[in-house]
Amino acid sequence: MRYKNLKKLAATGTVITVICSALAGCGTSGGVSSEADKGSSEAVKTEAAGDLSEPKKETKGEGTETITMWGWNAGDIEKIFNAYKEETGADVSLDYVTVQQEESFQKLQTTISAGLDLPDIVPSEVNQRGTMLSLDIWEDLSAAPYNFDKSQIFEYEIPLCSNEKGELCALPWDVSTAGLAYKRDLAKEYLGTDDPDEISAMFQTWDEFLEKGKEIREESGGKVYMFASLTNVKQIMDGQNPQPIVQNDTLDMTSVKETLNWMIKFRDEGIVDNILESSTAYSASYADDLHIFYPCAGWTPNYVIQPNDPEGAGNWGLTVPPQGCFSWGGSAFMIPRDAKHKQAAYDFISWMNTEEGTRTQREVVNYNTSNVEAYKDPEFAALYDEWFGGQNIGELLFNKAMENIQVRPVSTHDATIMEVWSMVTEAVNSDSSIDFEAACTMFENEMYTLAPELKK
Amino acid sequence: MAVPKVKASGSTGGRRKIRSRQVWPYMFILPFFVIYIAFNCYPLIYTFFISLNEWDGFTEPVMTGLSNYKNIFTEDPYFLKSIGNTLLFMAFDIPIVILGGLLLASAFNNRKLKGANFFRTAAFLPYITIPVAIGVLFSLLFDWNSGTINELLARAGLISKHINFLGTPSLARMIVILMICWKYIGYHMIFFNAGISGISMELYEAADVDGASGFTKFTRITIPLLKPIIEYLVIMNIIWGFQLFDEPKVLFSSWTSSTGASSLVGGPLKSCMTAIWYIYDTSFGSQMRYGKGAAAAYGTFMFILVFSLAAFIVMKILGRKDRDGR
Numbered sequence: 001m002r003y004k005n006l007k008k009l010a011a012t013g014t015v016i017t018v019i020c021s022a023l024a025g026c027g028t029s030g031g032v033s034s035e036a037d038k039g040s041s042e043a044v045k046t047e048a049a050g051d052l053s054e055p056k057k058e059t060k061g062e063g064t065e066t067i068t069m070w071g072w073n074a075g076d077i078e079k080i081f082n083a084y085k086e087e088t089g090a091d092v093s094l095d096y097v098t099v100q101q102e103e104s105f106q107k108l109q110t111t112i113s114a115g116l117d118l119p120d121i122v123p124s125e126v127n128q129r130g131t132m133l134s135l136d137i138w139e140d141l142s143a144a145p146y147n148f149d150k151s152q153i154f155e156y157e158i159p160l161c162s163n164e165k166g167e168l169c170a171l172p173w174d175v176s177t178a179g180l181a182y183k184r185d186l187a188k189e190y191l192g193t194d195d196p197d198e199i200s201a202m203f204q205t206w207d208e209f210l211e212k213g214k215e216i217r218e219e220s221g222g223k224v225y226m227f228a229s230l231t232n233v234k235q236i237m238d239g240q241n242p243q244p245i246v247q248n249d250t251l252d253m254t255s256v257k258e259t260l261n262w263m264i265k266f267r268d269e270g271i272v273d274n275i276l277e278s279s280t281a282y283s284a285s286y287a288d289d290l291h292i293f294y295p296c297a298g299w300t301p302n303y304v305i306q307p308n309d310p311e312g313a314g315n316w317g318l319t320v321p322p323q324g325c326f327s328w329g330g331s332a333f334m335i336p337r338d339a340k341h342k343q344a345a346y347d348f349i350s351w352m353n354t355e356e357g358t359r360t361q362r363e364v365v366n367y368n369t370s371n372v373e374a375y376k377d378p379e380f381a382a383l384y385d386e387w388f389g390g391q392n393i394g395e396l397l398f399n400k401a402m403e404n405i406q407v408r409p410v411s412t413h414d415a416t417i418m419e420v421w422s423m424v425t426e427a428v429n430s431d432s433s434i435d436f437e438a439a440c441t442m443f444e445n446e447m448y449t450l451a452p453e454l455k456k
Numbered sequence: 457m458a459v460p461k462v463k464a465s466g467s468t469g470g471r472r473k474i475r476s477r478q479v480w481p482y483m484f485i486l487p488f489f490v491i492y493i494a495f496n497c498y499p500l501i502y503t504f505f506i507s508l509n510e511w512d513g514f515t516e517p518v519m520t521g522l523s524n525y526k527n528i529f530t531e532d533p534y535f536l537k538s539i540g541n542t543l544l545f546m547a548f549d550i551p552i553v554i555l556g557g558l559l560l561a562s563a564f565n566n567r568k569l570k571g572a573n574f575f576r577t578a579a580f581l582p583y584i585t586i587p588v589a590i591g592v593l594f595s596l597l598f599d600w601n602s603g604t605i606n607e608l609l610a611r612a613g614l615i616s617k618h619i620n621f622l623g624t625p626s627l628a629r630m631i632v633i634l635m636i637c638w639k640y641i642g643y644h645m646i647f648f649n650a651g652i653s654g655i656s657m658e659l660y661e662a663a664d665v666d667g668a669s670g671f672t673k674f675t676r677i678t679i680p681l682l683k684p685i686i687e688y689l690v691i692m693n694i695i696w697g698f699q700l701f702d703e704p705k706v707l708f709s710s711w712t713s714s715t716g717a718s719s720l721v722g723g724p725l726k727s728c729m730t731a732i733w734y735i736y737d738t739s740f741g742s743q744m745r746y747g748k749g750a751a752a753a754y755g756t757f758m759f760i761l762v763f764s765l766a767a768f769i770v771m772k773i774l775g776r777k778d779r780d781g782r
């Protein structure tokens with residue numbers, strides 16, 4: 001009898017254990033949790049985001065408060081965070097969760113809709129930022145208790161970090177001003193000079209640029225192009241145009257038409273190669289002797305030019321494009337209203353934008369972050385890169401560019417606009433029968449299909 | 457399984473024994489049903505609820521009735537286009553992978569073939585290759601400017617200008633079909649291989665005695681005896697076909713981009729957008745419309761149901777005709 005009771009007890013225990021373990025993943029985290037609980041919570045978050053890779057979770061330091069941060073560059077953040085602790089003596093540690101840049105918005109979306117905890121710091125890349133900022137979930141960092149001083153950062157960054165109500169809900173990380181990089185050997189051969197000022201003076205307007213491109217095309221027997229990809233043209237011209245594409249839920253095609261007009265002219269005149277920007281052929285084009293110009297932001301020498309043109313040290317120059325510099329890419333950080341360690345998170349990201357933080361980040365990870373004061377020091381504002389020989393590219397990126405840079409404020413529809421741009425650019429690139437009118441119609445139709453709330 | 461009889465006029469202890477014997481099997485299958493209800497039934501019902509709402513995942517859902525269904529079937533041209541693309545891929549893929557798998561399995565089971573195991577493994581390898589690698593591989597092979605295929609064709613003098621395989625809608629579709637066939641033929645071959653191994657050699661020997669040719673043996677013995685496998689694979693291919701997502705998605709992704717270039721959603725002019733890609737993009741892409749995505753999921757589910765049932769019924773009718781003919 002006792003044996004039978006034992007069997008029943010064991011069987012009941014087994015059933016309960018199986019049910020409990022199966023349902024363990026259903027709960028949402030709440031209240032104080034152990035490290036193990038946090039681990040399982042991380043796993044749930046990652047799965048919800050559709051991220052198939054294992055989350056890389058790193059906890060640095062042994063501070064009393066742990067800031068949770070998402071991001072895609074663990075190595076650099078680790079160095080910056082260690083420097084931050086060392087310089088400020090902050091008693092914090094960092095729980096860094098690697099999230100793919102492309103998937104950060106989806107992760108945010110699924111985390112919120114699943115009712116899971118948001119991290120203390122959420123990164124955003126400029127193309128997704130407007131859509132992210134349109135969510136009413138972020139702290140206004142220029143308001144109390146933070147009172148971030150906007151004059152600390154470059155003025156052009158403010159519309160890129162503010163929501164549509166004008167609240168500064170993100171703090172910028174890197175300076176995103178961009179110019180026109182060129183290969184010096186090709187410039188000497190086809191432009192007669194490799195001096196950035198002379199090249200800039202040569203191209204005051206895009207018309208002049210087009211005419212020169214036609215000459216080079218003829219001179220090289222159709223082998224040498226001004227740009228490798230039509231996307232480059234779109235990137236620069238759209239970046240130069242501050243006119244909003246969607247305003248008050250109404251599509252304004254003015255800036256799109258200007259950009260498309262140039263893209264189609266450049267394509268038809270054959271001064272742009274037909275390489276897709278997302279292809280390996282595009283990466284390889286940096287090292288060839290067929291394409292002269294590329295858009296170049298502060299992050300481009302380190303992350304794009306050097307890896308793709310390893311033999312090209314000293315062969316690159318940077319100049320102001322026709323009609324001025326523009327903004328390209330750039331990351332920023334936001335703090336969710338429901339985050340658990342908002343003040344500690346703010347202390348860290350605002351330190352990144354202090355003069356001290358900006359200098360430290362240049363030293364430890366070679367990043368150019370956004371504190372204005374730091375760049376008033378000519379020595380700090382001077383930036384020399386081996387690939388750009390003796391040229392001071394900082395002079396262009398941190399001084400000249402700031403004189404007249406204009407940016408389009410980020411908006412709710414940015415992700416849709418980007419998707420439509422990709423489709424139309426690819427279509428225009430692949431099919432030369434698509435003329436200006438057809439391209440504009442395609443853009444308009446796509447926008448209305450993907451964003452039916454737009455007023456016609 | 458026979459349930460042991462217990463005397464009806466038994467004591468209280470006997471009734472308890474009946475109860476406990478009846479309860480325990482249910483207790484043991486309970487975990488499965490709890491998981492099934494939690495992770496299958498509940499999401500199904502909840503998805504339907506979401507499909508009746510306008511919801512971006514962040515704000516509160518707003519009930520809009522059937523407007524999402526109306527939108528995908530009458531206003532948004534890409535839902536039906538994605539279904540059309542999926543059907544087109546299936547129309548080419550299914551016959552190729554089934555016939556190809558069958559032919560490969562027959563060839564590898566030929567006793568005259570040496571190194572059959574090596575060939576079987578080689579044919580199966582694409583199936584275990586991760587989709588991302590396949591996507592990168594095909595995007596490198598068919599690149600417009602530097603793709604190997606273009607280089608080969610140009611060197612052979614077959615083309616004077618490189619072909620934009622991945623930028624031309626019809627050719628991009630062809631590449632997706634090629635990718636799927638290349639990946640799944642080996643997988644189908646394994647099924648047929650198992651089936652062929654189970655066919656008695658005596659049947660073939662008897663056919664040899666009767667002077668049957670190789671083709672006759674294949675069509676009169678091999679294919680009829682593999683019919684259950686073919687039926688299973690056709691039904692499953694219809695279901696898998698509607699779930700097609702990874703291969704076209706990775707082909708037009710920006711994995712190889714060094715500048716953070718964006719993916720081309722749906723391929724050139726959305727010619728390779730499949731039903732699941734549409735659902736994914738609508739829910740988690742630029743649009744963030746959970747409600748519309750859920751409606752598209754139900755719409756796709758209806759198509760899967762209709763096509764699977766149709767295939768099932770056609771096979772039943774053909775099977776019946778076969779039996780009657782015999």
